[in-house]
Amino acid sequence: MPGAAEAGGYRARVDVPGIDARAVPAHVAIVMDGNGRWAQRRGLKRTEGHAAGEEALFDTVEGALELGIGWLTVYAFSTENWKRPADEVRYLMKFNESLLVRRRDEMHERGVRMRFVGRRDWRVPRRLIRRMDEAIELTRHNRTMTFTIAFNYGGRAEIVDAVRAIVAEGVAPEKIDERTIRRHLYDPEMPDPDLMIRTSGEYRISNYLLWEIAYSELVFTDVLWPDFRRKHLFDAVREYQRRERRFGGIEAGT
Ligand code: IPE
Ligand code: IPE
Ligand code: MG
Numbered sequence: 001m002p003g004a005a006e007a008g009g010y011r012a013r014v015d016v017p018g019i020d021a022r023a024v025p026a027h028v029a030i031v032m033d034g035n036g037r038w039a040q041r042r043g044l045k046r047t048e049g050h051a052a053g054e055e056a057l058f059d060t061v062e063g064a065l066e067l068g069i070g071w072l073t074v075y076a077f078s079t080e081n082w083k084r085p086a087d088e089v090r091y092l093m094k095f096n097e098s099l100l101v102r103r104r105d106e107m108h109e110r111g112v113r114m115r116f117v118g119r120r121d122w123r124v125p126r127r128l129i130r131r132m133d134e135a136i137e138l139t140r141h142n143r144t145m146t147f148t149i150a151f152n153y154g155g156r157a158e159i160v161d162a163v164r165a166i167v168a169e170g171v172a173p174e175k176i177d178e179r180t181i182r183r184h185l186y187d188p189e190m191p192d193p194d195l196m197i198r199t200s201g202e203y204r205i206s207n208y209l210l211w212e213i214a215y216s217e218l219v220f221t222d223v224l225w226p227d228f229r230r231k232h233l234f235d236a237v238r239e240y241q242r243r244e245r246r247f248g249g250i251e252a253g254t
Contacts, residue, residue, distance in 0.1 A: 012068035018238050019067065025194035025240055027071035028064065028233070029216070031208055032057065034200025034224030047091045052226035054099060058106075063230025064145060065110060067237060071146045071191060073117070075208050079154030082123060093125050096151065100131040104138055111144030117186035118153035119161070148190065155210030158186055185211060192216065195240045197233070199225045217243050 012021035032053060039049030057074065064072045077092055107114055114135040132151075162184035166176060182188065193209060193216045201222040205213070219236040221228075244251060 012066070014066040016067065016234050016237075019234060020241055021068065023241055024067045024069055024237060025217075026069070027073065027191045027193045027195075028069055028237075029073045029075075029193035029196045029209055029213070030060070031075045031196070031198040031206060032225040032228075033198060033202055033206075035226055037200065038224040038226040046088060047095075049224075049226055050092060050095055056226050056228040058103065059229045060233050061107075061110075061112070061145075061147060063233040064147075065112075066230065067234070069145060071148070071193075073148040073150060073190070073193065073209070075150045075153065075206075077118070077151045077153070078207055079119065079152060079157050080207060093128055096149075097125070097128045097131050100128075100135050104135045107135070107147065108139050108142065111142045112139060113142040113144075113146045114139045115146060115148040115187060115190075116151055117148055117158070117190075118151045119157055121152065124152050146190075148187065150208070153186075154207045155205075155212075156207060159211055161186070181211065195219060195236060197221065197236045199223050199228055199232075215245070215247050217245065 012019075012024065015021065035049030035053050036046040037049070038052060039046050042048075060074075061072065076096060081092070082089060104114070116132050116136070120129055159181070162181050165184045166180060171180065190212070192212045192214070196209070196213055196216045197219045198204075199221055201220070203220055209216075217240050219239050221232060221236070223232055
């Protein structure tokens with residue numbers, strides 16, 4: 001199974017029982033879902049569920065660093081999330097802005113390179129875009145792990161934007177192949193996810209990384225995002241290591 005060891009030369013820092021350190025996924029993508037339900041079950045406002053998701057996220061980042069995962073990509077706001085009530089949307093914009101300010105130094109100290117994928121359209125507050133650019137700039141030379149936040153991200157929008165860019169360059173139709181599309185996605189350097197995790201017991205993709213997950217292993221868990229911790233990431237990686245990836249071929253040695 002191709003893993004981080006071959007793909008990026010990353011090294012596990014901690015031996016986690018039941019995980020083969022040489023075969024950890026090089027790229028893990030997560031749909032952080034269930035914040036609203038977590039809050040409602042406690043009689044809290046939905047926004048308090050988003051706030052509680054911060055600890056889940058940064059514990060997961062620590063777990064990914066421990067395993068030596070090279071790329072971690074999380075879904076923070078989708079192109080469809082604008083449909084939510086205005087006060088929830090406003091909260092999420094402010095919350096993400098303050099999160100970047102509060103966490104960027106810690107990420108930098110850990111050698112994490114921060115990136116963002118998604119549309120930077122007029123709906124995303126300028127201040128938030130500025131915080132994103134500051135985090136990118138601060139951490140751009142780090143190599144321990146690339147931590148990407150998908151914000152105002154939609155998989156279909158990403159493919160539309162890639163097609164627009166290709167057409168704008170005047171590329172001849174017969175010159176377009178899968179690599180052409182890949183090179184025009186939001187982050188051409190990002191490898192396809194090996195493992196994609198979705199929390200909260202929903203069994204759907206919700207427009208996340210549509211092009212990139214063609215051959216990802218999917219792991220679904222009932223844990224609501226604010227309760228997610230690195231141990232749940234480790235469980236998902238153990239599940240991943242039990243899978244046999246074939247990429248349309250047949251099992252090696254048969
Ligand atoms: C995920 O939690 C966070 C975002 C989509 C921003 P939700 O807010 O979707 O929580 P549920 O799914 O309603 O419980
Ligand atoms: C997906 O969750 C988007 C994020 C986690 C940011 P949603 O809660 O928006 O997805 P649906 O509506 O359940 O499909
Ligand atoms: Mg949801």
